Amino acid sequence: MPSFAPHTDEEIRQMLGDLHMESLEELYATIPVALRRTEPLDLPRDRSEIEIVEEFGRFGAANSAVRTSLVSFAGGGVYDHDLSAAARHLGSQSAFVTAYTPYQPEVAQGVLQALFEFQTMVARLFGLPVANASLYDGAASLVEAVNMAVGFTKRHRVFVSAGVHPSYREALATFGAGTSLDIEVLPLQGDDTCDLPDSLGDTQGAALVVGYPNYFGAIEDLRRAKALAAAIGALLVVVVDPIALGLLQSPGALGADIVVGEGQSLGIPLSFGGPLLGLFAAKQEYLRLMPGRLVGETRDLEGRRAFVTTLRTREQDIRREKATSNVCTNQTLMAIQAAIHLSWLGKAGFAQLARRNYDGAHYLAAQLGELGLVPSTKRFFREFTVRTPISATELVHRMLAHGFLAGIVPPGFDDRLICAVTEARTKAEIDLFVDTLGKELR
Amino acid sequence: MPSFAPHTDEEIRQMLGDLHMESLEELYATIPVALRRTEPLDLPRDRSEIEIVEEFGRFGAANSAVRTSLVSFAGGGVYDHDLSAAARHLGSQSAFVTAYTPYQPEVAQGVLQALFEFQTMVARLFGLPVANASLYDGAASLVEAVNMAVGFTKRHRVFVSAGVHPSYREALATFGAGTSLDIEVLPLQGDDTCDLPDSLGDTQGAALVVGYPNYFGAIEDLRRAKALAAAIGALLVVVVDPIALGLLQSPGALGADIVVGEGQSLGIPLSFGGPLLGLFAAKQEYLRLMPGRLVGETRDLEGRRAFVTTLRTREQDIRREKATSNVCTNQTLMAIQAAIHLSWLGKAGFAQLARRNYDGAHYLAAQLGELGLVPSTKRFFREFTVRTPISATELVHRMLAHGFLAGIVPPGFDDRLICAVTEARTKAEIDLFVDTLGKELR
Amino acid sequence: MNFLSHSAAGGRASSSPLVGDAPEPTIFELSVADRRAYSLRETEIPPMALDGIEEWLRTDPIDLPEVSERDLVAHFTRLASRNYSVDLGAYPLGSCTMKYNPKFADQIAAIDGLVNVHPATPPEAIQGWLRLLHELEGYVCEITGMAQATLQPPAGASGELTGLLIMRAYHASKGRKPSKVVIPDSAHGTNPASVSLAGFQAVTVPSGPNGLVDLEKLKALVDQDTAGIMLTNPNTLGLFEQEIQEILAVIHAVGGLAYYDGANLNAIVGVARPGDMGFDIVHSNLHKTFATPHGGGGPGAGPVAVVEHLAEFLPGPLPRPVDAGNTYTWMTPQRSIGRVHAFFGNAVVLARALAFMRYLGRDGLTTMSQLAVLNANWLKHRIETTFEVAYDQPCMHEFVVSAERLKEETGVRALDVAKALLDAGFHAPTIYFPLVVHEALMIEPTETESPQTLEALAQALEQIVATAKDDSAAVLDMPQNTPVRRLDEAGAARNPVLTEDGRH
């Protein structure tokens, strides 16, 4: 057996002796005999670490990774960005990786201060005063935002634009079964923006949810959305692509009450979709209903500045069945990683990065236009939707063979392809992609 | 330009202002005008970090790495071992990687204690009481050992077995030009062990150098070598494969005065031959002539145990032109890495590892024997020499095409192939290798 | 020119506990206008017109930090040096299973073909991932005694809610809508919270004097309106619910389902299985039992496994073999409750956990649990004269002691003992949980700590108690040797400063 636990046979014997026992099995005397297994688990035997690493290398070799095997134009919440070496290095320090939730702040200032800095960055990005220390992913953040709106308004009526990520909407429906949400989906118009009605009716509501930009890439009119939501006493919940905020105005500045999003773009690897980073920020008035952990500033006995998790009375371990969120373990490590990566990019770099994403996507759109694949709107940031003359699934399949992940196919729309571009895509890659696509469609 | 230095333009202006200067060029007023360049360097412009990483990825892709592209049976001082994940992780901590030589022991206990532990492990491996904190590589260790013998005996006559690594012998000759060495090479016999004469003559000598096992894999008779050396007042210098010492008796126990070797096998990647790890240990009586850094134990003001570089008066920065070694920067990080890897292997693991290497090599030898490729001796550890019916260089070339690095060809002997086996080689790999070799030779 | 306009400079390690004792400035305080760390690749893409989005354009760049890479690295290296972690020392935090995480798993988590895969990649190009996940599902099911599992929930709490929604869907499929879920008073806070979020009402069953569910009281609580029960076993007191079969029979008798909170699975892997006990739905905290690192608070992974007849409700998609097992694809069960994660859960965490299971193998996994239980029992035995053991019975992988007597005698509370332990070089145990024990110290040594470490921990506890009796003020003044000392936590909550801009 590989040596995971340190105990030598002799020590086990001695420890058992101290407990007046003869065998390890005796430790389980309180388990009814009928429940104690006599057979070993039906699992393979142990292996050395090197064999496991090699085995997982083979698992990996049976996937097509971006860059190694595929040039990616897929987005939908997670994007193939260039990652900074500094963030990778700093985020993988064992003091961050192998710590628990900072329950003893005297020996957890590293994690706590990093989270405080993360909260500040998210708040500034979103244009709102308070942000939490992360949730599981963009979908979870949306669910928590709606729960918070429900908790605040004590109403269950929720309007969701069909432009919100379909998986997020599905998660909302899944969890909404527990919280008795009454979800109404608002359809999109031809330009893929939400077809906002003149009014959301006479009944008061809990929330209106729109994307900014939305799943199909279109930039929604948040000012109008805010007015509509306000008219029925509902909170405006905005699901953002955080990178877009380097170029576009903050949703907070446009009236959003709660802003959520997927933070993978902020320095987290694709990771086959997880671990990701749920971002969450809100107006001050919702502070005491915020889900997740909050880190605050304080002083120690000697007057030195220090950080601590605060407003803990909101949390499940204290509020128990009255808590509006059950989150405990979150995505702290990803939050720290994002704080580091955002610091590496910095004020100027983040703006420049956003612009590069914009330029890349619009350049691709212009080239695809030449093939007759015209984006549904010109008002997009770094992701856009085109109609495909053949099955989009089939097209993606064919492009795979050429080493391209052509984009994502929205569930239920096999004639559409959503393409995303990041700063990692060069002109040469885009030109070759368009050229190859043209040949496949000819 | 990538942002390596932190200075903003404004700060540069202010700092120059404080110095009453207007431009950075003025800083160089003390350099004669004729020497100041007016043209920029004839080098390419800057690139982003991601582009550099990708560019070096392309350099890497143009090489055949072991495991990814080649199954290796090459040795000659550096071997394809399995590396422990723990040693990799621990050795790459920035506190070790980005520190300097421990000149301020109060803030360098980490490096110092790790080196003390390394010294202890090397001393125990070699069976000698004192070891230093590393030299550049096995070749440098041999050169320093001979210099030390010369310094101790005040003689220049050195006998070197032809079984010592040819590159080490070449380095000895190179540096021996400066120290006026009088080197005599002792030839090998048919079984690739040194053809030790009955006597080394009547003149007193400085050193006799033999390998254990030697370059061709053969285990030399150290007891006889010791007797021969002693007879002319010379020191016995032994060049070891440290892994062999998990199975074989320590050279110290067999009479060696100085033992040196290449430590790459102790947890250092192949690294295209560098950075490596020069090992060096000696008897107590040579302590004050030892080259390189030595870490010793002491106490701090408060009586706590602590470590410090000691016996510094031997070193070049104090002894200057009278120093017997000029080494300053050494291979500390590799020494720490080796100490960690050896601790991971531990007492039992190291013995088992050595045995696995032995078993693998003897298994390969047995299989090659079936093809008529019989090792020059049965008395080898994990490396052995066979005579090839065709040019060995040609054979290596052909085997490369099949994904094998078949071994090394000793310079000047194109009919010989030296094969090495480590614990990383499986029976299946060896069987396929022998099979393929058989087909190439048929 | 004096460049030191703010509290401290980047190049000084004064904030590190290694040298100096000043606090570390925030990254914003280290910022200087126009300083930067980034470099972006040359793409050769021309600037494109900003037509049609003029009205949405930001006018000022976001006020992110402006630091050199050198100061960035120094800052976060110093922050790391101000943080305790498993890699530094023992972390006997009850209920959290802070075991050592073997380093080879970091290599697994860095494999290009695993970590750099987009989740929207078509199944044909992710066969490795599908196989890996399916294999992990098999391990989870074999260990828990269940039939099928979803790997989507990214943490234990998410698994709980997923499981409870399955419970809900199950009842709905039978045309029923029971409203209550029973939980014991010793339950972790996530349990009642999840029950509420799943639309049920949490009904608390008290523990008996032996720390176990009081079967009679349970019977009195349960009726046709009971959707099910939620239990950890061993429970949060570290005790095995000996009447578990009887308890679950009570629930099943009214058509309810039994949910197993796997946070304490580390006690019984290979020894007993929730499925064999009669549980219907089981989540496992892979970040606890299967040694994926906790990351300062996450990410985790909380797969939910169910008995066969509940499999149709699992969230989709699930990785499933086709073509006689040669190929894998995604399939979503017919009556799936729907997704609970944007993609497939914390995939890289899942890979780490499978790697750990493969490493230990059949027998190693069982030994792991046995030694976790051995360590807990030995340490309990070792300190039973120092602190009152809450329940004097053999424990599983953790146990609870009370500092109540100490508090009465000396004024030193569980909190103070915890703080004093920090000075002794240990992380503190969990305190004030479970709620049923006053001045609780919940100690979980885990199997990766050696007997020598347990002895040192016991001696440290003895020393603290001795000091408390001798000079209680000294204990109240601890910790002294930590990067900061006790904090004004009340002040932090009274006047919350949650961002750099939130100071008043």
Added chain:
Amino acid sequence: MNFLSHSAAGGRASSSPLVGDAPEPTIFELSVADRRAYSLRETEIPPMALDGIEEWLRTDPIDLPEVSERDLVAHFTRLASRNYSVDLGAYPLGSCTMKYNPKFADQIAAIDGLVNVHPATPPEAIQGWLRLLHELEGYVCEITGMAQATLQPPAGASGELTGLLIMRAYHASKGRKPSKVVIPDSAHGTNPASVSLAGFQAVTVPSGPNGLVDLEKLKALVDQDTAGIMLTNPNTLGLFEQEIQEILAVIHAVGGLAYYDGANLNAIVGVARPGDMGFDIVHSNLHKTFATPHGGGGPGAGPVAVVEHLAEFLPGPLPRPVDAGNTYTWMTPQRSIGRVHAFFGNAVVLARALAFMRYLGRDGLTTMSQLAVLNANWLKHRIETTFEVAYDQPCMHEFVVSAERLKEETGVRALDVAKALLDAGFHAPTIYFPLVVHEALMIEPTETESPQTLEALAQALEQIVATAKDDSAAVLDMPQNTPVRRLDEAGAARNPVLTEDGRH
């Protein structure tokens, strides 16, 4: 059973400066018989007979540590936390160029196709490496103004000896055997040591009152028996040898060669070139100027570049293009002095250095040096009222101040200032070198430190001097905040304990 037989246990972080203040046990003290961390792969190779080597077999296994992986990781993590490094803070160690090492270079050093290549791989299968090394040679030659270079020397001192052996071979090729090499009194210790090891006699030329080589004294020293001169420029006082052309002319006039010790190249990259100054042989410390990390004392890399007519003496093999540059192969010059490394030098360090050069590029490399010089001059200016500047002239990338006045006034020596700086959160400068300045503090801030850091360093120095004047005993008692305090160094040398077994 009391398991704590030795000084401390593995699972307690008491030895870490983060918590507690005890020293860390050695890995041997943490060992327990039969404990282990390793796991070895299954190879399926049968045990083979040990025929013929019976007499050589070891009877007892080597007494290596016996620890769990958990304790191994804790031990070396704690050791790391007891070490200062550039990543934590400023390291103004004169002559050592402790600049920040950009993190992307760690990724370069981990590229499979670079790091996992056996040096005996035939040229056809290492074209990437050969191209990389050849490209680096080009950079080194362009920067130093030389024609060809060997990349073999694994450090600066090895480069020196290599260069001096080339000098020797050159003279021998002319049928001459001159015996003397001139070095200035301010030279680094490796220079005279290398001169002796190359079989020459070191002849010292004194510095003038301006810290520069005294040209007249040099002329008096030099004759037909002079093989050459060895200089750093800027010299170890941080001063540029303004009469360098005249100095080298004196040497060249007698047929001698001029060797440039590149340890101080960081001052002048892109600004001035040793080749243009008239040097014939130049080594560069890539671990200094080109930001490869120092690794606690190594590995480094010290390529030696030479003018065209000395290229025939370079150690072989050298990477050289063939087939019109489409392919590379190894070539050894006709009159090569022979190898100076077992293989091709510290290849992975070389790759890091090239990556750094490619990253900064033409202009960035020049700016790097300019800012290093700016920082040094600004800091010198900033502290010139606090300490006596040894030579009151514009400096290059470093400068030397003297604590002699302070010592006279207060008894506080350069050593004490260094120790006090540790308490202030900085690494200390180099002290007592160069030998020509009494109570020398040799300060090299490097370009990666910000003006804010320089200001903080200046303030820390001011504070130390103020404290010295006020209460010198307080300074003599520093450092207080470091993992250990001042050591008994004399005792360590008097009674050397160099291994665990060497204690008496």
